[in-house]
Amino acid sequence: xxxxxxxxxxxxxxxxxxxxxxxxxxxxxxxxxxxxxxxxxxxxxxxxxxxxx
Amino acid sequence: xxxxxxxxxxxxxxxxxxxxxxxxxxxxxxxxxxxxxxxxxxxxxxxxxxxxxxxxxxxxxxxxxxxxxxxxxxxxxxxxxxxxxxxxxxxxxxxxxxxxxxxxxxxxxxxxxxxxxxxxxxxxxxxxxxxxxxxxxxxxxxxxxxxxxxxxxxxxxxxxxxxxxxxxxxxxxxxxxxxxxxxxxxxxxxxxxxxxxxxxxxxxxxxxxxxxxxxxxxx
Numbered sequence: 206x207x208x209x210x211x212x213x214x215x216x217x218x219x220x221x222x223x224x225x226x227x228x229x230x231x232x233x234x235x236x237x238x239x240x241x242x243x244x245x246x247x248x249x250x251x252x253x254x255x256x257x258x
Numbered sequence: 259x260x261x262x263x264x265x266x267x268x269x270x271x272x273x274x275x276x277x278x279x280x281x282x283x284x285x286x287x288x289x290x291x292x293x294x295x296x297x298x299x300x301x302x303x304x305x306x307x308x309x310x311x312x313x314x315x316x317x318x319x320x321x322x323x324x325x326x327x328x329x330x331x332x333x334x335x336x337x338x339x340x341x342x343x344x345x346x347x348x349x350x351x352x353x354x355x356x357x358x359x360x361x362x363x364x365x366x367x368x369x370x371x372x373x374x375x376x377x378x379x380x381x382x383x384x385x386x387x388x389x390x391x392x393x394x395x396x397x398x399x400x401x402x403x404x405x406x407x408x409x410x411x412x413x414x415x416x417x418x419x420x421x422x423x424x425x426x427x428x429x430x431x432x433x434x435x436x437x438x439x440x441x442x443x444x445x446x447x448x449x450x451x452x453x454x455x456x457x458x459x460x461x462x463x464x465x466x467x468x469x470x471x472x473x474x475x476x477x
Contacts, residue, residue, distance in 0.1 A: 208347045209347075209351075210280065211277075211281045211344040212347060214280060214281065218394075219394060226398075226401070230402075234397045236415065237398075237416065237417060238394055239393075240393045243390075245348075251352055
């Protein structure tokens, strides 16, 4: 089974929070999401670059 | 900026509950009985930790929420498990050798199941991810008025400094305990007894130590 499901869930939560903050709360909170977004992006880029199997 | 109400709190509770259940199913699907045990241990950790925080009035309080587990909100008890499992999988995804702390057989001898540098690297990556989660969760929880840190708590960009210590250390201490029990306790029944006996004191000690540190540092 792929290890990605929980990380996708985190990404969905992150996206929902960004949408809520953009349209409902305060966009100044957005930088707090950057560390997590960067770590998720790093792992996905590594995964894309890894040989199959 | 609009105020967050009970509907937003309920939405957050349901989202985290869904994430927890899906992650538990993922762990069981991937690791079978060990995955179930791992998530049971994480649930016990969150349950003990957050109930102690509420009962002793430590660190932070909560808005009135619908779903409770003992005296603590359900969301607070289960978010630890979901977060630590996600951090573990993320560490696995970026470490050079796979870095799995879960799902490998314990060594037949009392020696560690995995070489120390590899475990240390995995722990470092888990800590990094937990800090990133603190940066994500805490400002949002404050904005929707769901978690309320003690008055005077020091924060940077709405991230309490204590959270930057508390999130990774909670994961590290739990994983260290899990690995130690898995490595050195061979009989399954004894493992369960050891985890049930040791996790609540660990959770309580972690919350109490954080409060002591917070008071000492005036954070």
